[in-house]
Amino acid sequence: xxxxxxxxxxxxxxxxxxxxxxxxxxxxxxxxxxxxxxxxxxxxxxxxxxxxxxxxxxxxxxxxxxxxxxxxxxxxxxxxxxxxxxxxxxxxxxxxxxxxxxxxxxxxxxxxxxxxxxxxxxxxxxxxxxxxxxxxxxxxxxxxxxxxxxxxxxxxxxxxxxxxxxxxxxxxxxxxxxxxxxxxxxxxxxxxxxxxxxxxxxxxxxxxxxxxxxxxxxxxxxxxxxxxxxxxxxxxxxxxxxxxxxxx
Ligand code: MF3
Ligand code: CO
Ligand code: CO
Numbered sequence: 184x185x186x187x188x189x190x191x192x193x194x195x196x197x198x199x200x201x202x203x204x205x206x207x208x209x210x211x212x213x214x215x216x217x218x219x220x221x222x223x224x225x226x227x228x229x230x231x232x233x234x235x236x237x238x239x240x241x242x243x244x245x246x247x248x249x250x251x252x253x254x255x256x257x258x259x260x261x262x263x264x265x266x267x268x269x270x271x272x273x274x275x276x277x278x279x280x281x282x283x284x285x286x287x288x289x290x291x292x293x294x295x296x297x298x299x300x301x302x303x304x305x306x307x308x309x310x311x312x313x314x315x316x317x318x319x320x321x322x323x324x325x326x327x328x329x330x331x332x333x334x335x336x337x338x339x340x341x342x343x344x345x346x347x348x349x350x351x352x353x354x355x356x357x358x359x360x361x362x363x364x365x366x367x368x369x370x371x372x373x374x375x376x377x378x379x380x381x382x383x384x385x386x387x388x389x390x391x392x393x394x395x396x397x398x399x400x401x402x403x404x405x406x407x408x409x410x411x412x413x414x415x416x417x418x419x420x421x422x423x424x425x426x427x428x429x430x431x
Contacts, residue, residue: 186354186361187380192287193421193430196356196382199237199284200291200419200431206230206280207293214295216272220253224264227251227280240281240288240359247403251280252292254404259347259388259396259413260292261403272298275308277415281359288359290384291431292417304412307344307391311414314338314367314387322385322420322427326377332369335387339367347388347413349396350405355384355419377422382430386417 188196206227213226228250231237239250247261254262254277255270262268262277270276279292294308314335321330331352339346352365363375367387377383392411399406407413421428 185357186382187378188356188382188421189380192356193382193428195285196287196289196419196421196430199282199287200289202230202234202237203280203282203289203291203431207278207291210278210293211295214270214276214297216270216298218270219266220255220262220264220268220270221266223253223278224250231282237282237284240283240290244359251278253278254413254415256412257406257410259390259405259407260350260415261405263401263403270297273300275300275304275412275414277413279415279417286357288355289419289431290355290359290417291419292386292415294414294416303391306342307389307412308414310339310342310344311387311389311416314389315385315416315418318385318387319418319420319427319429322377322383322422324377324379324422324424327372328363328365328375328377329369329373330371331385332366332374333371336368339387339389344389344391345394347390347394347396350388352386352417353384354381356382379422379424381422383420383422384417385420386415388413388415
């Protein structure tokens with residue numbers, strides 16, 4: 184099955200995941216007021232040049248026009264980098280990037296708080312980060328996808344935020360998106376079973392207001408319909424006998 188990998192393949196994804204994590208870590212000091220979302224893409228592309236065997240996974244994926252996604256404030260995911268889109272203090276900036284290496288994929292995302300953000304925005308980001316880690320804790324052989332979904336939904340909704348429903352996490356490995364889908368809402372002990380060697384891109388997307396979305400005229404950018412702030416975190420996680428192995 185294309186979504187069940189052997190340990191050598193997991194090691195390869197981990198190698199690419201280290202580079203992805205390094206980029207996200209470095210972006211903490213690069214994402215500052217005045218830079219454009221295009222500058223974020225340029226930094227990623229420049230970093231990848233140091234790793235000739237690695238390439239940006241999103242470029243050309245279903246005709247997506249850029250190497251990564253940068254989504255600001257009410258934008259949830261799939262923001263297309265632009266030199267005209269400038270980051271300012273108080274923004275929430277979600278960066279989502281994927282790397283292809285040795286025919287395998289890693290996919291990870293992080294939401295940055297630029298300068299001073301409102302305490303509500305800070306709580307949103309913290310809630311999304313915790314929701315991801317709660318879901319990762321549920322990763323075990325014999326568990327169910329619904330365990331992850333419920334973990335995200337419970338930790339987000341008890342804090343009064345909403346879970347975006349139009350987009351899901353996904354299996355990943357020899358392709359970017361594969362079985363199983365991982366909704367960010369659902370019930371424990373339902374859905375597909377987690378199998379050793381499965382690799383999951385777990386990615387809560389949450390909002391302060393309603394979960395309804397719109398797609399911008401660019402055909403890609405998903406934003407909250409009510410323009411409320413949104414956050415997105417993602418890790419690529421392998422299911423192993425010893426539990427979750429975070430590869431990104
Ligand atoms: N990174 C997205 C995900 O987490 C997919 C982006 S594909 C693109 O699944 F084409 F929109 F870039
Ligand atoms: Co992603
Ligand atoms: Co993903």
